[in-house]
Amino acid sequence: xxxxxxxxxxxxxxxxxxxxxxxxxxxxxxxxxxxxxxxxxxxxxxxxxxxxxxxxxxxxxxxxxxxxxxxxxxxxxxxxxxxxxxxxxxxxxxxxxxxxxxxxxxxxxxxxxxxxxxx
DNA sequence: CAGTTGACGGCCC
DNA sequence: GGGGCCGCCAACT
Numbered sequence: 480x481x482x483x484x485x486x487x488x489x490x491x492x493x494x495x496x497x498x499x500x501x502x503x504x505x506x507x508x509x510x511x512x513x514x515x516x517x518x519x520x521x522x523x524x525x526x527x528x529x530x531x532x533x534x535x536x537x538x539x540x541x542x543x544x545x546x547x548x549x550x551x552x553x554x555x556x557x558x559x560x561x562x563x564x565x566x567x568x569x570x571x572x573x574x575x576x577x578x579x580x581x582x583x584x585x586x587x588x589x590x591x592x593x594x595x596x597x598x
Numbered sequence: 599c600a601g602t603t604g605a606c607g608g609c610c611c
Numbered sequence: 612g613g614g615g616c617c618g619c620c621a622a623c624t
Contacts, residue, residue, distance in 0.1 A: 485621065504606055508620095514607095515619045521605040522622065538605075546605035554605095574613085 485511065489523040496537045499565045501586050502593040503541040525550070536560045543585035544573065558584050566591050 483491070492510045496502050508516035524535045528550055536557045539545055545557045562568060568584040586592075 508606090513620075516621080517606045518604060518619070519606095519621050522603080522620090523605090525605055526622085535605080540606070548605060550605085 485513075485516065485519065486523050488512070489516075489520050490527070490533050493524070493533050493535065493538060496534060496593055499591065500593045501537045501539050501543075501561065501566060501588075501591050503539060503543075503588075505541055506593060507538060521546075530560075537564075539586050543569075543571075543588045544583065545586075561586065 488511045489507060492507050493502070502510075504517045504520045505514060507520050508514050511520070520538070524533070524538060524546075525548075527533050527535055530536060530551050536545075536549070536551065545554045545561075547554060549557045551557065558568065567587045567590050569587050570582050571585040572580045573583045573585075574580055
């Protein structure tokens, strides 16, 4: 990803995520060149509103959870998009702000985490 | 130019 | 084991 801005590199990496696969923020950060850039990755994607340019819905947390504040239609929409790409979800219990365990859908990382075929 | 923030992650209590 | 705090880097105001 050469000599582009870090910001631009992040997009380049995310755009390379193949359909049917997902990448964690930390993974993207590492591919960009610095594993500590996870926050910047999130920042970069937040700025991106067009999933036509960058498939930001394929980026999830290391646990496979979708972003809480996904702009493009909300987190629920993100799950839908991923499902339509053939990604398998598993029910998982996550605690919300009220410390109540609620069932949420998480990507099956074992099956769909990006293989990193490009390096 | 300096302080704040942010789609996270990891270590510590 | 769960919750909370801190850190890391770049963009933003």
